[in-house]
Amino acid sequence: MKGRPAYRNSPAPAESWKGPIERLAWGGKGVAHAEDGRLLLLEAPLALFPGEVVEATVIWKARHGEGRVSRWITRDPKRAQAACPVAETCGGCDLWEAGRHAADLKQQMVTDLLRRQLGEDVPWTWHPAPDSARRHRIQLHWDGAALGYFRRHSHALVPISTCPAATDPLSAAIPRLQAAMEGRVLPGRRGRWELSTDSPANTVWATDERGRTWMLEPDGWHRSDEPIRHRLGEAALRHEPGAFFQVSPPWAAEAFGGLLNTWDVKGATLFDLYGGVGLFSVLLGERFQHRILVESGEAAVAWARKNLEAAGLASECLVADVAAWVPEGLGQAADVILLDPPRAGLEPALCDRLLTAGAGTLVLVGCDGAAFCRDLKRLAPAWSLDQLAVLDLFPLTTHVECVALMTKRP
Template sequence: MATVKRKAESGSRKVDAGSGTKKVPPAYRNSPSRKEAWRGPIERLAWGGMGVGRSEDGRLLLLEAPLALFPGEVVEAEVIWKARHGEGRITHWVTRDPRRAQATCPVAESCGGCELWEAGRHTSELKRQMVADLLRRQVGEGVPWTWHPAPDTARRHRIQLHWDGAELGYFKRHSHALVPVTECPAAAQPLSHAIPRLLAALDGRALPARPGRWELSTGTPADTVWATDERGRTWILEPDGWHRNAEPIRHRLGDATLQHEPGAFFQVSPPWAAEAFGGLLKSWEVKGHTLYDLYGGVGLFSAMLGDRFSHRVLVESGETAVAWARRNLEAAGLPAECLVADVAAWVPEGLGVPEDVILLDPPRAGLEATLCDRLATAGAGTLVLVGCDGAAFCRDVKRLSGAWSLDQLAVLDLFPLTSLVECVALMTKRP
């Protein structure tokens, strides 16, 4: 049974319980120092990699761990109580699941970049459990969905490092303190090998040494490495060192070739993302007359879907991204109307005809409520919704469900070694 020790008993509040009073845990808002030591088993995994425990009176505890959690493990944690539940961080494992694996990253426990290192070959199954818990609670028990695990070869093609004037590394979890690194096993090998080269250049003043954020990125295939500072200035790594270069990053993804400026947003693991999205949309037979590619970026989905559409309308708020989308689609021989606009403001009432497809890949926050209202009036027959935040994605699916029926649901592990996933829904317009 879970046990609780109070660290700040004097801070507990009392409420009328009918025949007397009873103590309730202090709420988080009262003081972040009022914590309790908790010990007990992990019942299951919840969305975001949280472990679910339970207090003696039955209330839920959401527990965070630095490396991975397995259901059934007994842990100790420091808990902060909110009004109806507790949240905490695990400080010690009393019993460890025998499936745990030794982390191959030397800073896995402190670095804020990955949280599933010790899951080993069971990472995919643990992530699937997290997703299942979210979908069960948010979408419903009876909704079928498919899970698409990441291959062992999937690595990051973009990493963000921080330079404080003396050391280069990632931020520590829940902190802006630096964790110095000289390699990153989660990154594509050329990026990992470029970290000490970047450190040496910063330390030797061969690159601007003002403290700040640096992004290392590579194309597809991962051969050339770019370094971009906070001001958007870019250098390319040559055998003799870093050289200023404004050349775009190029990704050859199956039949599509996409370019974008260094430092710009693109898929974290482009080869695996193209394979996963491409196979999924093909199996769903996504095709039609006009593709409305909303939040279209530099044209990934328009290029990927190729000649399955007669026409494309791409809408994106970033001018530079739209400029690259025009170039990418023109080079691919795909006629497109590429517009710089805020999607929520641009989408009109009654968008499209039944042969058209609306594809949305919004930012992490998901769709605005007013946009969902306008999409309810759309004339297009098919809608594809992509989301990198599972909770926001489920909220948007429910918002759209009055006018759109959910036909297919898939979850792609596009972010290996983290609790993040990409959700994709295929919806058709209700009569």
Template sequence: MAIKAGKELIVKIEKFALGGKGLSRVNGEVLFVDGGIPGATVRVKVTRKKKSYSEARILEVIEPSPDESPPFCFHASYCGGCYWQRVNYDRQLEWKERLVRETLEHLGNLDASTVRPITPSPETLYYRNKMEFAFSARRWFRPDEIAKEVELKRDCGLGLHVKGHFDRVFNVEECYLESPQAVDLLKTVREFCRGSGLPAYDINRKEGFWRFLVIREGKNTDQRLIHLITTTNDEAAGTIEALGQMLEKTGMVTTFVHSTNDSLSQVAFGESSIVLFGQGYIEERLGNFRFRISPNSFFQTNPRGAEILYGKVLECAGLTGGETVWDLYCGTGSISIFVAPHARRVVGVELVEEAVADAYVNVELNGIENCTFHAGDIKEVIRELSTDVPDVIITDPPRAGMNPKVIRGLKDVKARRLVAVSCNPATLARDLSMLADSYRLLEVYPFDMFPHTPHIECVALLERK
């Protein structure tokens, strides 16, 4: 039976593939099934046929998976967020650990026995400290809204994207990622903006005023930052001030920042900002350390999970107090600050200048004096720093992993120990494979930083051969 686009098939889901889709095989051909859970028998429709694989969507669940559990969220059937929430959490962990092993072995030709048991997230609901919501001039109607059989108007919407559709936004009524307070504030802002007389941004026409709402929280400080992003409109200042007054009266908001962004890219980032009330930032605590979080700064989205992960980084670094440590892709300096009390000197390197500025603020907040930071292209900066050979190098690159030139630079530097943090097992496998001629892989520790999603964080320990 050949697989063809448009064909309907009945298949059994064998396993999860990296990325979260279910995997089945039809006459030896690989079929990725969106929403498929291992053990389930489903009727699917093939949506795409490629040379080495095909993709399909589920039409009917004939026999559910024994690992399946009822979704906890009202929006589960169409939201692009927690799309593993139908899988029992214990089984999520087992599959994530298995995916790390398989990825290292198959993509990196590495020893899968180095993978240790996965560390679960301390919290599986309300674990995120940041959520980005998008406005839409023509909101997408949820199935429950259509079922009411009342006249609906495609007016201003504020919420999350429908899975797989960048141009469809539905109004969020509940969400278990950040906090109940965040959802209440989302609804407050949405109702205000709908009644403001100003239009939401239309992604197709590239016009409109309201663009994004970002809510950031300090989970350990109970502080909350509202970041509203709009296009430029000098006549809207009074409307923004009125919204600020409303938010301040809720007692749930520590600071409110309004930014403008007139670019065509759909990125929740402010080009120019003003603070309506509060200091324009919030603080968070991880362990004994304080961190300042501004509207555009990067910070681990699962702070309580990050505290455990950073503890493992420190353990793997094996510091005794006399070492020089390089922290590459250091961001706002959170890992640098965690390891600084245990090292002689820490040198952070980061491409984004604003992040380096935040890193210096954070070391000052914590009274740390043995950290320095460098902004610039990492492969160039480590060449300039190579005369001062570090004992330990910590890396925490974005999902794309490390540039091959950075990896060659690490080999030339010849630090005795590497600690590699990664949010993408596939690029981690590639990078570790490229390091294998100079470094021995000792241990890999998976961490579940994003429950109910297929995303996996890892810490790998390597020792120079």
């Protein structure tokens, strides 16, 4: 049945489609086929299980269709009641109602991506998140009257008073943040706010779009210049509120630390590229004689220097664009290059220079699976893939972190 466009500004008319979900593809999309054999990629406000029959609004393109599930006709019995009251409208999480099967569904998505991008024969390990993993950072939006997340595919606000995906202190701070803005204790200007907490989760900071920060104390919010402190096993890190850091720091440190230990990553010099505030350098600790950390953000590098100095680790921390800084022939055979680039992955020119590197080992981290696989293939002429792991560092979403251990070809 044809109707109005399914997506804003789309010239193609929408059609209604009903049928079964055959399997899950990367990003949590359900894969199906039309009666004429054309491929369908469907997204949904809640988790999809293979075998479920759904109704969707679809737009047909040249060779395939894309759509959104509007109704479940049959539901998998493994579904669980969502613990979030706004699960179907909020754009923050993707896998509510998956229950204890969320990790299995994510593993299916990753399997589909790696099979198509790298082939059937590439071995890899899956590291699901523990039940205790919760978000230590959330970004909320204040419209002058309500506080919440954006609705999926929209800038319309979904008001919330609690967030079950966040740590308890963060969730409990949401109504106190709203009350402070309503009472003009905090600025009431419309915009984005970030709530963040330390590790273990205890103190809560609120940071506005201008970078101003308040700490929540028993009697309310107070201006603060205190850094956020994370105790992550034997590692300790500090950074300013509002700065980029792991969403769930305790689980991220456990996952990365355990993986790098299992792979026995060590050497002479560690080139910690896109190094942030020093997470990987600190986790690897005394496995290296020296560290060179490169990061483009001045504030992050300043904190990296403090964190590595506090850990007693000899290092150079440089403010530079990594793609411009990396020279031809970087490193010696005993050195390790570790890269944790932004979501877009490595620039082509950087991949070209890494092909000439003198270092014997390379560790690549990527938070976008498709970009990560692309970069592995770009590096393949000079680097062999020895180990591949996928970490579920973003519970309740379709996002994962990929990590590869590569050695220089002779």
